[in-house]
Amino acid sequence: MAAEGATPLISVVTLLAAAVIAVPLFKRLGLGSILGYLAAGLVIGPFGLGLFSDPDGIIHIAELGVVMFLFIIGLEMKPSHIWGLRNHIFCLGAFQIFSAIAALMGIGLLYGLSWQVAFVAASGFVLTSTAIVMQELNDRGDITSPRGQQIVSILLFEDLLIVPLLAAVAFLSPNKTASGVPIWQTIGLAAGSIAVLVAAGLWLLNPLFKILAKTKAREVMTAAALLVVLGAALLMEYGGLSMAMGAFVAGVLLSESSFRHQLEADIEPFRGLLLGLFFLGVGMSLNLSVVFENWILILSGVIAFMFAKGFCIYIVARLTKKKHPNALDRAIIMAQGGEFAFVLFSAATGQGVIDAKIQANLTAIVVLSMVLTPLFIIIHKKYIIPRQTYVQEEQEHDHIDALHPTIIIGLGRYGQIVNHLLMMTGCHPTVIDKDANLIAGMKKRGIKSYYGDATRPELLHAAGIESAELLVVAINDKAQATHIVELARKMNPQIKIIARAYDRLHVFDLYNAGADIQVRETFDSALRTGKKVLLAMGMDKEIVEEIGTAYFYRDRHTIKQMAEVYNPKIERFKNEELLKLALENDQETMLEIQQIMNKEH
Template identity: 55%
Template sequence: MAVEHSPTAFVVPAVTLLAAAVIAVPLFRRMRLGSILGYLAAGLVIGPFGLRIFSDPAAILHVAELGVVMFLFIIGLEMRPARLWSLRRQIFGLGVLQVSVCSALLTAAGIAGGFPVAASFVAGAGFVMTSTAIVMQTLEERGEITTPTGQKMVSILLLEDLAIVPLLALVVFLAPAVSGTPEGGLTSRLIAVAIGVAAIAGLIVAGRYLLNPFFRLLASYGAREVMTAAALLVVLGSALALQLGGLSMAMGAFLAGVLLSESTFRHQLEADVEPFRGILLGLFFMAVGMSLNLSVVIAEWTTVATYVAAYIVAKAAGIYAVARILKSDHAEALERTVMMAQGGEFAFVLYAAASSTGLIDAQANAILTAIVIISMVLTPLALMALGALTPAPTQSLDDVEIAEGLSGEALLIGFGRFGQVISQALLSERAEVTIIDNDVEMIQAAGTFGFRIYYGDGTRLDVLRAAGAGAARLICVCVDKREVADKIVELVKAEFPLAKLFVRSFDRQHTLALRAQGVDFETREVFESALVFGQEALVALGIEPDQAAAVVADLRKRDAARLELQQHDGIQAGAHLMHPQVTPAPLVEPARRARPLNPEAEDVLSDETRFSG
């Protein structure tokens, strides 16, 4: 895009980038292909090989570099030593082994294709760097980041994030060897390494002794925007310092983040910078999409297709082998393989650095970049295929007792957080309680604390009969999913009408539905605890304890009265909760406080529309 000396010279490109992202990302997420692919596609469409709205390669490079710099700063900011230490065995054991094996296989694939050893190593090392954004987003969507399987993948990603730093230095070290200058080759190489090491050492010293005093001085003036500006100054200044030292701006940003991770101002800085993370990553991926040279892909389609397949297969073989060697089962190893077999965003950084030093030429950079981008595009599709082709995981029932031929005066279904508290109350009075759950890990964990839990699915009539529902005087439904609770209630009411039925409710509407089904008792899972919380909050604000208890007791009574009203009047009564202007007079006069929390809030407790939970 042509540069104009007018206010629109910046606004038009910015609006174009934002519009492309706003259109493409929701579309791709709707198709369950992920936001990253949306950014890549948007960049491809508006880039020099699409609609040519952006045609200046230098501008594209600057956008991409800024995105990488800020991305690596955020990564570094999260690399707290304590976090690294807790995962040290998986990071430096599993992570190092996987990176080493996959690097060797990928380098061998390049050499087998007739490419030089140095270029093959750089190409393979770049592809080893899994896409942190894709894997972390997938784990977050599945809720698996904190699971053992997820933690292993996170550890590998951390090691790969750390590995980019020595790899960038290695590119600088290898570059003089292929520069074609026989005289002074070793001397030039040593000087370049010495300058790079000096730049890193200088940055570490400055960060250790200057950053905290610097931010403490700025904080004393109380200007938050200045703190944000100072954070950007440190990031970009560190990036520039390492670039002048012959290394990468990205490496400088990473080190700045690591240094700030130990600063007393770390949380403030993270809060200031975090909102920019998503948009900067989006800009980075859009710039990557713009960088996809379709003319090179078309001209070299056989090379691109061959190495996409070869690299994915080689890396997948390495990941699966390492997982199995370290005792992961087949399902876990296969899932990790499919999720991590692609190249990642750090490959672009490594390839750009190698291209700028002459280690690989522009044509090779374009081909390798296309290979990585295509592998990233294929990852969501591969995960969808894996989910469709593999059966649902089955839980091992080793050392788990099946619910069969049981009896007791109470049957408790679901041993989560809610059910555990209920069971303690029943067991404390030596009630004959049978507890069933379908989470094997929960059952095994409970067994270590002396609880005897049986395996069984409460939505199956045969399981309920085997668990003694027919002889139970009380059935407590404590499961953590509303649809599951509703199915169990339907079965119990139809097949075991003599048992009292107590049910964990999830919200007000669920409570009304359960009462309509005729359960003997229900309680919303957070209502009572919220009342206790509110009572203690009133006391903390200076209300007398007796008065606070009276307020909460009144709230409980009025809530019960409103439920009765809604139960009998249905939608008409429920409409009052949605339209405050037609709210009837309070059903019960609220207890008066010793003093209002603030003058405007005098009657807040008498407004029943505010308590619909």
Template identity: 55%
Template structure:
């Protein structure tokens, strides 16, 4: 195995990178996700495809480091206090899910003709879901930090902890069957060593890691910090593996211990490139490991095993989730996400085969079942997302916009609109507020705002919100494309109302001006100028000079904006100051627009009345 890894030449490396670079963007473009892309690419270049690799297990053992690094990054986000708050989910929900699913799958395996010992091991391997697949999919869907995502992580942590008792179970079953496994520890000793390793890892993380990184940081050598980060992660993983636990558990604990360190963000940045590449390599090697000859020879057994195991496991997960008071939607999504075997099954089946608990045929078939289930999981989740109706939003305590009569209609009530409302309300103006985010409406209500539910991009909602009678309509939504649609509708349907719009960026500002709004402002422009002005003052620049500098920046920005309105986004680039040595050229004349100068400075030069600057 080691010779295979060492013997990998440059061509092998190019083949691995090319397979990932081609397959992953294609599968993501098709909406199938990166995991399935890697698995398919691995199958194509593996021993049962183009035969560019003949020993995928050698690559798999190296690529497992990707899972290790992934768990380390998750640990960095999981502070000890937060981890403690999840103890019920880890040891309650996690244990219940493992036990229920193990019982269901063991019964199904015995009904299929497997001996009780083989059925228990086959079921146990499949019960432990793929950490790599689930965490990657949660990450891609942006759900890792959600409550449901945290519960999923908790279950995965418990499954990692289950490594020790399951390996001990293999030894017990082997001894009951009359076989002896060389070098086996007694079950009680394995549990004791595992607990001791966790204690040592926690102690080292609490009292040694921070001083260690502080000493290295004083050297100023960035590459040493990267090497130290890898040393800590891989050292913790190796230590846990020696203690009979999973490497992923060791990496996770190392991350948790460093989660409150001042070096946390630097460590995450150092690890990220290795994590991404190695995790992709892991999925490639899993795809290579699918033995198509076994699948073809035992296709009835493999197909029945995949369907039966995934279905029964999903039912068990759903039942446990509902028992622990998860909503129906979350329970279904968790069942779809966890209804596959995991990478630990390869280790467990290998140990069981060596101990004589599983024969070679059953081990190969069960391994194929696990790999196929891992490949099917992204497809199941995608199909479920398309079939399930959108989540129902509770409207309790929320009123729908109807017959509003405000002098000002404000569409959207996020952080920008909340500030905008203050001078209007201070003047005593009647303002109608509509928003389509129910949580935002409820939050605003606790601060004394009456906000109505309504989608401002719909004409019927605008009419119900009093747009026909409003003197000013303020478009304060945070999505540029939605703002464009609202502005176009208001301009066409309610031409007497003045339109004030929040712009996302410069390009959006240009579109809004061309669409005919009465006033627009880039959402960060004024705050950025104020920010820059105060930086100058705190660095010793006189307040009057700082104000003059900001006025000059405003003048240049307005001039460039007018040029861009006339000639496109590339115009007026010379008006921006850069930090390169090349001097910034000045325009030959002050741009004019609509017969008026753009600001006070230009007005003074031209002898005209000043015009409010366009921001």
């Protein structure tokens, strides 16, 4: 007996058991969680053990996992960030989508389809699976990286295409009637839905959460979070748009809310479970009887469509100056069809543009492409990437979506300590580093930071250097640190600059470049070591502390004097005035320390 025909509890237990058994097994085999969900769905579905006979119903419910995923992504993207991605969304997205539609239509025509059917097939397959791509980016920790943001931008553009494509299918219908909804009304309804959602996000949601927070009832906050996500999704669906797009917009509108982290924590458990359920549903929906009946057509169609779409994605990536490894990676993870194809094919069948047999074949092609994609990703990771000579391309710097009065340049072993100390006091500076891997790792740890090269004036401008009050330069490259100080001083003469110095001579360079405070990276640790040595030699602790303090202030005072007479064009041991100051300081410091030591006797 089918599990879904029994009590609801048996259905839930069956689904959970399938996931709990398959996913760990597939991950242990190195095949990934997505492939585990798909395989489990195939086993328990109507073409496996037959425990479930309505995969479409499960997919429809489980699409809420994708919806919640997009809501969480939206929480990480402030409106200014979305505006900064506008060129990627509309230019890169349009370039990739329309070139892929043309190529896929060509393949459809070669298969003998009419141009109308070929257009429907191409339009459905060109829309990438948001669930698969976002899950892969999330597993890599790549969503907030520059290349991840470009892929997210393309997915957003695909969501925006839903209304025009459905309108195009209605236009192609041979069964047009006078009662059909005009295109202008469809577009107006979609625009109205977006306007209502934006208005609610701007003027209603934050006051609502403030009121609910006063109740101190955690379950009410969780219910409110679910209400926002599902309400936004329902509103967009009513307007003929993507539910995922509605959730994303709601997330963006709440991205600057003080409740953002609470919302993310409340939604995350539901997101993971429902997204897994979605992949189970996709596995169930693979109609093996259709595949076996038309296996040559379907397998060749999957190969042809995935190759054509992947090739277009690769070419567009190369034309937009991506290196071969990154272009190939994007092509592989985005070459499949997506969830929206099911909606488009169903609408086309209802409108009489395609018949039920073509719909079944096209649906099988899309589902099979979704099933194969995780396998292709694994093959790419294990066998292609290790054979490639990776060339790091110059990435665009991250869009800086939050300006603060304090800016830290450098998040290495030195800058991390400075940033951590500030964060412990409640200060959240704008942190920038040009090591993309380091930034990706820090973001995984929850440390807000941005990728970029601070020696470029445009990045300092984007970070708000003109209005900032304090700049900390914590990088270990002497020349670059000096250059950044010079740029910052020119761009904001009033800013206070504290800079990490490699040694005494670098202190002089930073002083002349405009740094207010120069901190030698080894001076304090070396001084502390010297004090430990004196203690180990048996000297009194109070005397040692007094000696250390005297040495510190004498040295700092002399450094400032020496910086004023330093000339980088004269060798360090040939500058007579500098040597004279150094000698005088040594004599005065020794005299003061001897006086301190005499107190002990």
